[in-house]
Amino acid sequence: MAGLELLSExxxxxxxxxxxxxxxxxxxxxVFAQADGSAYLEQGNTKALAVVYGPHEVRGSRGKAGAAAGALVNCQYSLATFSTGERKRRPHGDRQGQELSLHLKQTFEAAILTQLYPRSQIDIYVQILQADGxxxxxSVNAATLAVIDAGIPMRDYVCACSAGFIExxxxxxxxxxxxxAGGxxxxxxxxxxxxxxxxxxxxxxxxxxxxxxILQAASKACKDVHALLDQVVREHLQEVTALLGK
Structure with missing residues (x-):
C-alpha cells in the first residue's frame, strides 16, 4: 500500500x-419465493443476499424459555468461498462469521418489535456473494429489506455504513x-x-x-442509505400492488 494516494489534492x-x-x-x-422474506443488495462491488424465515415456533428446548417474552432473533452470516480473490475453504462458523452473526443478532434485536411474537423465532441468513469492503x-442493509419483505414490524429501518479516517x-x-490501507x-x-x-x-x-x-460522517452516510432503501421498498410495494390489481 506504500505510495498509494487514497485521497487526491x-x-x-x-x-x-x-x-x-x-x-x-x-x-x-x-428474490426467493420459498422464504418469508428475501433481498439482494449491491453496495459498490460488495454483493449480499439475505433471507428471512419466521416468525415460527422455537426450535430446540433451550430457547423456549427465553422466547416467552418475545421472539428469539437467530442470525447467521457467511462469506461465499468465491466472494474474494482467496480461494480458501472457510469452515462453517469460522471466527469472523460467528462474530458478524452476533453483531447482526444484536443489531436486529434492537430494531425488531420482538415483544409482538412471544414463544417464536425469527431466522435471518445473510451471505456475502462478493466482498469489496x-x-x-x-449485510445489515440487505437483511433490513428482507425483514420488511417478510412483513415483520420494526421500530425503524436499520441502516449501516462504515467510515474511516485518512489524511x-x-x-x-x-x-x-x-x-x-490501515487507519x-x-x-x-x-x-x-x-x-x-x-x-x-x-x-x-x-x-x-x-x-x-468520523461518527458524523458515518451517521450522515447511514441516513443517505436510508433514503435509498426507502425508495427500494416503495418501488417494490408499487410492483406488488400492481400485480395484485391485475
Missing part, C-alpha cells in the same frame, strides 16, 4: 467519489482498498429517525478529537 478518492459520498447502491426485494454494513479527512462507505475505521448501524445506535464498532484507537467527525 482535489478531494477525490481512488474510485472517483468525494469523501462523504456513498458507493452506488442497488437492491431488489422478494463494508461486508457487515451490506485528517473522514471517508464514508469504505471499499476494500481503503479498508486494508481507524468504524461500522455504524443506525435507526435513522430516532438517531438510535443499534451497533457501533471500531477497529483501532482514535483520538477523541476526531471521534465526533
Amino acid at each position: 482535489q478531494g477525490f478518492r481512488l474510485d472517483g467519489r468525494r469523501a462523504g459520498e456513498l458507493r452506488q447502491l442497488r437492491a431488489r426485494m422478494g 463494508g461486508n457487515y454494513c451490506a 485528517d479527512t473522514p471517508l464514508a462507505d469504505l471499499n476494500y482498498v481503503e479498508e486494508t 481507524p475505521q468504524l461500522a455504524l448501524a443506525l435507526l435513522p429517525k430516532s438517531d438510535q445506535i443499534a451497533l457501533l464498532e471500531m477497529n483501532a484507537r482514535l483520538h477523541e478529537d476526531h471521534l465526533e467527525r
